[in-house]
Amino acid sequence: MADTVDNALKTPDLGQPWAELGLKPDEYERIREILGRRPTSSELAMYSVMWSEHCSYKSSKVHLRKFSELSQETPIGKLLAGIGENAGVIDVGQGYAVTFKIESHNHPSYVEPYQGAATGVGGIVRDILAMGARPIGVMDPLRFGPLDAPDTARVLPGVVAGVGGYGNCLGLPNIGGEVVFDKTYLGNPLVNALCVGVLRHEDLHLAHATGAGNKVILYGAATGGDGIGGVSVLASETFDADGPAKRPSVQVGDPFMEKLLIECTLEIFQAGIVSGIQDLGGAGLSCATSELASAGDGGMHVDLDLVPLRDSTLSPEEILMSESQERMMAVVEPHNVDAFMKICEKWDVLATVVGEVTDGDRLLIDWHGETVVDVPPRTVAHEGPVYNRPYARPDWQDRVQSDTPESLARPSSGAELAQTVLAMVASPNLCDKSWVTNQYDRYVRGNSVLAQPEDAGMLRIDEETQLGVALATDCNGRFAYLDPYAGAQLALAEAYRNVAVSGARPVAISDCLNFGSPEDPSVMWQFTEAIRGLVDGCKALGTPVTGGNVSFYNQTAETAILPTPVVGVLGVIDDVTKRTPIGFATEGDEVWLLGDTRDELAGSAWAEVAHDHLGGLPPTVDLDHEQRLATTMITGAAAGLWSSAHDLADGGLTQALVESSLRRDVGVTVTLPEGVDPFVYLFSESAGRVLVSLPAGSAAQLQELAAAGQVTATRIGVVGSAGPDAVLTVEDQFSLALSEIRDAWQAPIPAALGV
Amino acid sequence: MAPRIGVVTFPGSLDDSDALRAVRLAGAEPVPLWHANDTLDGVSAVILPGGFSYGDYLRCGAISRFSPVMDELIKAAGAGMPVLGICNGFQILCEAHLLPGALIRNDVRTFVCKDQAMRVESVDTPWSSHFEQGQEITIVLKNGEGGYVADQGTLDRLEGEGRVVFRYLHGNPNGSYRDIAGISNERGNVVGLMPHPEHNVDPLTGPSLDGTAFFTSVLDFLTAKV
Numbered sequence: 001m002a003d004t005v006d007n008a009l010k011t012p013d014l015g016q017p018w019a020e021l022g023l024k025p026d027e028y029e030r031i032r033e034i035l036g037r038r039p040t041s042s043e044l045a046m047y048s049v050m051w052s053e054h055c056s057y058k059s060s061k062v063h064l065r066k067f068s069e070l071s072q073e074t075p076i077g078k079l080l081a082g083i084g085e086n087a088g089v090i091d092v093g094q095g096y097a098v099t100f101k102i103e104s105h106n107h108p109s110y111v112e113p114y115q116g117a118a119t120g121v122g123g124i125v126r127d128i129l130a131m132g133a134r135p136i137g138v139m140d141p142l143r144f145g146p147l148d149a150p151d152t153a154r155v156l157p158g159v160v161a162g163v164g165g166y167g168n169c170l171g172l173p174n175i176g177g178e179v180v181f182d183k184t185y186l187g188n189p190l191v192n193a194l195c196v197g198v199l200r201h202e203d204l205h206l207a208h209a210t211g212a213g214n215k216v217i218l219y220g221a222a223t224g225g226d227g228i229g230g231v232s233v234l235a236s237e238t239f240d241a242d243g244p245a246k247r248p249s250v251q252v253g254d255p256f257m258e259k260l261l262i263e264c265t266l267e268i269f270q271a272g273i274v275s276g277i278q279d280l281g282g283a284g285l286s287c288a289t290s291e292l293a294s295a296g297d298g299g300m301h302v303d304l305d306l307v308p309l310r311d312s313t314l315s316p317e318e319i320l321m322s323e324s325q326e327r328m329m330a331v332v333e334p335h336n337v338d339a340f341m342k343i344c345e346k347w348d349v350l351a352t353v354v355g356e357v358t359d360g361d362r363l364l365i366d367w368h369g370e371t372v373v374d375v376p377p378r379t380v381a382h383e384g385p386v387y388n389r390p391y392a393r394p395d396w397q398d399r400v401q402s403d404t405p406e407s408l409a410r411p412s413s414g415a416e417l418a419q420t421v422l423a424m425v426a427s428p429n430l431c432d433k434s435w436v437t438n439q440y441d442r443y444v445r446g447n448s449v450l451a452q453p454e455d456a457g458m459l460r461i462d463e464e465t466q467l468g469v470a471l472a473t474d475c476n477g478r479f480a481y482l483d484p485y486a487g488a489q490l491a492l493a494e495a496y497r498n499v500a501v502s503g504a505r506p507v508a509i510s511d512c513l514n515f516g517s518p519e520d521p522s523v524m525w526q527f528t529e530a531i532r533g534l535v536d537g538c539k540a541l542g543t544p545v546t547g548g549n550v551s552f553y554n555q556t557a558e559t560a561i562l563p564t565p566v567v568g569v570l571g572v573i574d575d576v577t578k579r580t581p582i583g584f585a586t587e588g589d590e591v592w593l594l595g596d597t598r599d600e601l602a603g604s605a606w607a608e609v610a611h612d613h614l615g616g617l618p619p620t621v622d623l624d625h626e627q628r629l630a631t632t633m634i635t636g637a638a639a640g641l642w643s644s645a646h647d648l649a650d651g652g653l654t655q656a657l658v659e660s661s662l663r664r665d666v667g668v669t670v671t672l673p674e675g676v677d678p679f680v681y682l683f684s685e686s687a688g689r690v691l692v693s694l695p696a697g698s699a700a701q702l703q704e705l706a707a708a709g710q711v712t713a714t715r716i717g718v719v720g721s722a723g724p725d726a727v728l729t730v731e732d733q734f735s736l737a738l739s740e741i742r743d744a745w746q747a748p749i750p751a752a753l754g755v
Numbered sequence: 756m757a758p759r760i761g762v763v764t765f766p767g768s769l770d771d772s773d774a775l776r777a778v779r780l781a782g783a784e785p786v787p788l789w790h791a792n793d794t795l796d797g798v799s800a801v802i803l804p805g806g807f808s809y810g811d812y813l814r815c816g817a818i819s820r821f822s823p824v825m826d827e828l829i830k831a832a833g834a835g836m837p838v839l840g841i842c843n844g845f846q847i848l849c850e851a852h853l854l855p856g857a858l859i860r861n862d863v864r865t866f867v868c869k870d871q872a873m874r875v876e877s878v879d880t881p882w883s884s885h886f887e888q889g890q891e892i893t894i895v896l897k898n899g900e901g902g903y904v905a906d907q908g909t910l911d912r913l914e915g916e917g918r919v920v921f922r923y924l925h926g927n928p929n930g931s932y933r934d935i936a937g938i939s940n941e942r943g944n945v946v947g948l949m950p951h952p953e954h955n956v957d958p959l960t961g962p963s964l965d966g967t968a969f970f971t972s973v974l975d976f977l978t979a980k981v
Contacts, residue, residue, distance in 0.1 A: 157865075161865065161866075164865075164866050165866070165899075168807070168866055168897075168899075169767070169769075169807040169810060169811075170769075171769030171770070171806060254810070255807070255810065256766075256767050256807060256809065256810025256811075256812065257810075259766075259767055259769075259807075259810075260766055260767075346791075347766065348766060437868075438865075438867060438868050438869055439865050439866045439867070439868065440866075440868060441866075441868050441897045442868060443868070443895050443897060443951065443954040443960070443961070444769050444770060444773070444805075444897075445769075445772065445773065446772070446773040446776055446953070446954060446957065446960050446961075447960060448960055449959055449960060460959070460960070463776075576959065577959060755863070755865075
């Protein structure tokens with residue numbers, strides 16, 4: 001027997017499992033106030049998932065508002081859609097618009113790595129699709145526990161196979177991302193997924209249900225028992241150190257169905273026969289029905305008996321909470337329903353009219369002829385609880401910041417420096433990631449101009465005009481731990497720089513804010529500081545935040561992850577043939593360093609690898625300088641000045657030299673400038689620096705450009721010979737064969753995983 | 756008039772637009788074909804593209820092989836029409852028994868995406884005539900189930916009849932018997948291979964231009980025939 005509205009009225013004092021569903025006492029009370037009675041069990045299910053942290057952003061909302069207060073203007077024009085839609089949309093010119101977004105799928109990926117990661121990709125792709133865009137690429141910033149931890153051998157291969165298994169089968173090139181290891185991610189790996197899509201301006205679709213009498217169509221996969229309560233039970237709670245596995249809450253993905261859904265949906269958009277469309281992700285039907293109705297101008301009536309089920313024993317509560325994947329909901333005018341069904345039939349996609357838009361302002365849901373849900377949709381979707389969680393700078397922050405790396409023993413002789421280079425390239429965070437990225441298809445669709453290990457991924461969007469977009473995602477959680485405000489800005493600056501280094505102009509950002517428990521005031525402080533840093537940073541750079549995602553509760557017992565505000569920056573390039581790759585190309589090219597190097601080793605890769613040390617203050621951020629440096633890089637690229645360009649980040653100059661050399665097995669000889677400390681010059685992680693190479697004889701052009709941008713340019717060497725005998729030489733210090741560096745660099749991941 | 760070359764889209768095909776582009780760049784007229792139609796639309800050659808048709812759920816290519824378009828394709832192939840199967844297309848050709856053997860899960864157990872070196876072992880097919888015998892080329896390889904297997908007798912016959920068209924070099928990426936990357940039927944008009952020549956026709960997006968010769972070869976073949 002289903003718990004109907006009538007029944008709820010008759011049994012006002014019936015005990016309800018609100019606590020088990022993740023609701024707090026005052027939240028349950030508020031539901032009773034809104035409805036003027038106790039909720040039915042179906043209503044309780046809806047409210048519990050929609051008011052979960054994951055869906056309602058109840059702990060972050062008051063802070064995230066600062067993003068929407070930013071100017072909605074990008075350096076190349078106004079946003080066509082901003083925060084609040086499924087994904088932000090940017091006008092990139094020539095009638096094209098681009099939409100992109102980054103989301104987390106952290107908790108499911110720990111419980112069930114393959115399916116968790118796979119459905120993370122699937123979810124973000126549907127968000128992009130729902131905007132009316134063709135998804136054209138994905139990226140995956142991933143974070144794991146120590147490479148040598150036994151559980152990493154379970155989580156890492158599963159996550160990578162899941163990302164690849166789903167994305168490859170969808171035919172979306174994977175063009176970048178990150179793979180980072182730190183002990184704080186051991187029980188809380190981070191699986192973030194970014195998708196980018198392209199559309200013509202006129203094809204933009206926003207999710208809302210309008211027009212009484214319009215039909216509500218559920219299409220895609222049938223609804224099963226997978227992922228029930230995923231957002232409330234999994235994503236909105238801290239893992240107990242020794243609690244039971246939460247596997248039943250993880251969804252199961254079917255990428256083939258999603259591929260059909262993409263082609264089918266794009267054809268439906270083309271035909272111009274939908275009024276509103278929404279993907280079903282977290283909170284499933286509860287979310288889609290309430291959000292569509294809430295954003296529209298009427299009510300909605302849905303008959304749950306019509307929902308196609310994989311399991312006929314599912315209760316109405318379960319149907320409403322199921323997070324079965326590969327489902328979409330469309331609002332279609334009655335005279336277009338036949339045409340809609342025909343397209344679905346062509347693609348073998350199941351489509352069912354399950355309800356219609358109504359005149360009223362209620363969301364009504366029936367089951368076996370009786371009403372089981374009768375709610376104002378806004379109270380479910382948009383007027384959830386809002387918390388002003390207490391936050392306070394932790395008392396340990398001063399101690400961490402005063403524990404500077406100055407006292408750490410530094411290598412001094414050439415031999416010691418050479419040993420340090422080899423140790424650094426063989427460390428998990430700086431080693432070769434191709435074991436991961438070779439499991440992703442980076443070529444499909446034939447428009448991947450740049451892909452990992454390049455600084456940014458770049459996709460051509462018009463073969464005739466060569467218009468393209470570039471994307472980079474970055475975050476150094478160690479810096480964010482030392483100072484979350486500066487750390488967030490450093491993440492922003494790095495992603496911004498990576499896009500500019502490729503030759504594209506950075507225009508907008510999306511962020512995925514991964515933190516510990518918001519119920520811990522220290523974590524909440526980290527979060528508010530990171531937001532403040534991003535807001536100030538975006539103001540300075542003129543790049544709006546187009547949307548993103550917050551993931552809290554990345555915490556096992558008392559151990560929170562490093563604060564990890566991952567920033568994705570989107571750039572636009574008018575002519576992708578002018579892109580700049582990272583690899584040294586031609587013997588005799590001059591090698592220059594742009595930017596200034598200071599003694600900044602706190603939080604650096606060296607401090608971690610050599611001393612397992614994390615203390616002090618992160619490198620200084622100068623966003624005005626970042627902007628001038630970006631202009632220098634973009635102008636130089638358009639003029640065809642650079643043979644290569646590579647951002648300096650983790651591992652400093654040495655790592656950039658190694659990566660630029662190994663890309664095409666081309667050596668390099670570096671002459672350190674007069675008077676510098678070789679160790680600091682080679683390993684400092686000062687921000688705002690780029691390693692460039694350019695044809696001999698072009699130096700004057702570079703110097704002119706650098707002077708105009710007030711960017712320091714220092715000639716530091718020359719590109720060497722290619723081939724098996726290539727070497728990386730730092731004059732007066734050391735010389736290492738590239739083959740020796742490569743062996744050390746390639747070994748760690750395969751060795752740790754025993755493959 | 757440029758020869759018309761068809762590319763079949765099955766549910767789950769992914770590299771169909773790439774194959775159409777490669778046909779166009781080679782100078783032929785690309786013609787999209789739909790799996791559910793029992794017609795080849797008058798094309799002179801057909802490419803079965805890469806992807807995960809029907810999700811590869813039953814066995815790669817096992818369901819697509821029964822598409823209405825395949826009946827027409829099998830007839831046309833029997834009459835000598837050039838047919839190229841790339842990756843999933845190769846798997847479909849094996850399932851359809853237009854080519855012998857089968858493709859199984861990579862021995863490394865993971866999906867592999869890399870720029871793969873291979874040697875052209877036969878230039879006696881309409882898809883490889885523009886290469887030099889023994890030429891070393893680099894072509895994008897990307898698959899999870901690319902291990903070519905067949906019984907000893909079949910392998911010996913393929914070798915003896917010069918029907919191994921491409922062979923992996925510098926390391927076998929997926930456990931294929933005898934390093935076989937691509938084969939042809941007896942007549943030579945039907946060729947299947949795991950690597951993706953359509954991703955190697957544009958210097959901006961591919962690691963080489965070695966894929967171009969596949970498409971110019973067949974274009975020449977078709978032009979000469981006309």
